[in-house]
Amino acid sequence: METAITAEGLRKSYGDHHALKGIDLTVPAGTVLGVLGPNGAGKTTTVRILATLLQPDGGRATVAGYDLAKQPVEVRRNIGLTGQYAAVDERLTGRENIELIGVLLHLGRRAAKARAAELLEQFGLTDAGDRMAKTYSGGMRRRLDLAASLVARPPVLFLDEPTTGLDLTSRLALWDTIRDQVRNGTTVLLTTQYLEEADQLADRLAVIDKGTVIADGTPDELKRKVGGERLEVAVADPADLAATARALAAVSPVDPVVDEETRSVSVPLTGGVAALSAAAAGLDELGIEPEDFAVRRSSLDDVFLALTGHTGASDGQPETDPTEQQKSGPRKSAQTKEKEPA
């Protein structure tokens, strides 16, 4: 498959602070790479280098087949960039913002107008199109910003934390827009701190921490790497914890983890359904009636935590994300309960 973005050993220092210590990335054309990493990991620096805004101190990269160092103008012709902070001219209307980009791309005035109308429509900004961007909400600004980066229909799109600060509805809408772009063949490199977002959108992930890629692969590969499935059993009476742990130890080569606080015991589930029913039978024999008996797939949050030693969504982000809860919250989920052997 053709590759749209390659980066080899990108390095960048600010004074004696090494922001990037050799980043390698490969993004096949038409796919989405999610770049995950905590604050200060080097996500924005990487994006800015790939978008020709920043010169790397070392390493090389190609974008859309063009060498970053030798053909920056060709690169710019083929990319769209939505930075971490919305870049809109507050004192122009939404429409004028997009038209200006169209004119600067030499679409011609009429085509620029037509494209602006089209994008405003696509991003649900038609009604606000003739208002100054100053009056826009954060979400509207973000959408306008994304619209402005799509004027040229670029084959490669860089999105630096595109949905940070958006409410759930806007985030879901933006995800749809990004999926639309990908369906039309656009290659996307997207940074995010929302693990759920990476899980939803990205074909592959690269986890960056302290300026290096510490893991990459598909979301499923990463989750498997960190532990795959676990069986979790919660009991009503703390006195049952020890017996429960014994029952679970019998079905797993690894010692169970007991959490007194949540009155639960968990083990890695390696033996599949057989282990599951053996565990249930073991509990039954000991006369323990579990409050909860669930198979839990490790989420990207676990991956992130395991790899970097800190959580992704750490600063000021909504604690409860409904989409996240139904997918990967700790103990619950109707489907896993159904698996409970009678």
Next chain:
Amino acid sequence: MTEAISDSLALAGRQMRHIRRMPEQLLGITVMPIAFVVVFGYLFGSAMQVPGEGGYKEYIMAGIFAQVMLANITTTAVGVVNDLNNGLVDRFRALPIARSSVLIGRTGADAVLVTWTCAMMALVGYLIGWRAHNGVLQTLGGFGLLLLMGFAMSWLGALIGLTLRNVETVSALSGIIMMPLAFLSNAFVPLDGLPGWLRTIAEWNPVSAVVSASRQLFGNEQGATSGALPAEHPVAASLIVLVVLLAVVVPLAGRAYEKAAAQR
């Protein structure tokens, strides 16, 4: 090349739209300078002793024009910092356009605006009795020289803005640069009264050269000089200073733009 020009025009047009959106800004670049003309020409005029028959009204006009041109440092610097910090510079730099067009658009638009200010001041000056005596060509020459100064100050402002990248710092610094340039010059008072060494500094101040040159071209009285070189040949001196300044500052500003990154 033609694309670079049309890009610069499109970007300058953006600023013109800003003015249309916020008419109060137009008020700012019109009313303040006019108030200067009225206050200096009328109120202080009666109290100031200057050489020649035209009185302080004639003497002060070139000085106020120069003061307004000097203020272009702040105007452009603040504009550039704002574009940088709201991410627009990144947006433009990621487009396949000549990178010079952003700065040319900005300084060009600021030149147009300062020309407007200049025209309004000239009009009000005329109404209160200021006259240029050397015919159309020399008068236009005087304005041309002043506007060239405004343009050079814009580029200096762009360089300062791109280097310091912070509105407060930029306003403070351009204030610190402008104060001595404006007040240690012959813009507002004749230099004869100054102690010798201070007078020498003031006469070598490039602002004095531009002010003297435009007084000369407007045919406004300016009194005796002490024989300092720029005071004897103000037109040549100011042309040289401005062209050299542009030759130094334009490429530096271009370089700063290449590397520009917002401070957050």
